[in-house]
Amino acid sequence: MWSVLNGIFYVLTQGCTWRNLPGDFPVWQTVYTYFRNCGCNRAEVSSARLHQAGEKMEHG
Template identity: 85%
Template sequence: MSKVYSSNLTREQWELIEHLIPAAKTGGRKREVDIWCILNAIFYVLTQGCTWRNLPGDFPPWQTVYTYFRNWRQDGTWI
C-alpha cells in the first residue's frame, strides 16, 4: 500500500490486535495478501462510507477485502 489514509492502523495498533485475527487455514495455498492491508481497506470502507467496489487501487482487490470481511463476520471474528 502506498498512500497513507486517516483510517489506517499504525503498526503499534496492528500489534495490539494481530493475535485476534485467525491464522491462515492449513493445507491450502499460502496467504498472498497482507492482513494489515486488508484491515486498512475494511476500515477505509467503514470510515469513508464508500462501496467495496470503490476502494482505491492501492488496496488489495475489493473482492479479496470483502471476502475476508464476510468470512470474519460469519465466523465471529468481526462482530
Template identity: 70%
Template sequence: MVKAYPSDLPSDQFDLLGDLLPPAKPGGCPRTVDIHAMLNAILYVLVEGGRWRALPGDFPPWQTVYTYFRNWRKDG
C-alpha cells in the first residue's frame, strides 16, 4: 500500500491477528492478495463508512475485498 489511512492496522497488531485469520483454501489457486492490505481495506470501509465500490485505488480491487469480507462473515 502506498498511502497510510487512519483506519490502517499497524503491523504489530496484524501480527497478533494473523493466526486468527483463515488460511487459503486447499485445492484452489494460490492466494495472490496481501491479507494485511485486505484487512486494511475492510477496516477502511467499516470505519470510514464508505461504499465498497469507492475504495481508493491503492487497496486491492473492491470485488476481491468484498468477497473476502462476505466469506469471513459467513464463516463467523
C-alpha cells in the first residue's frame, strides 16, 4: 500500500502523467485507481497545495 501512496505523491509532486510513472511503483492503472477512488483530482490537490504554501508565506 505504501508503494501506491508513494506513486500518487510522485505524480503529484513531479507533474508527470500517470502513464509515465516509473517502474519502481505499481503499474499506473493501480495507482490511478486508488487516487480516483479517494475522491480527489489533481486540481483539488494543486489548489490545496497552493493554499498551504500561501499560508506558510503569510505566517513566515
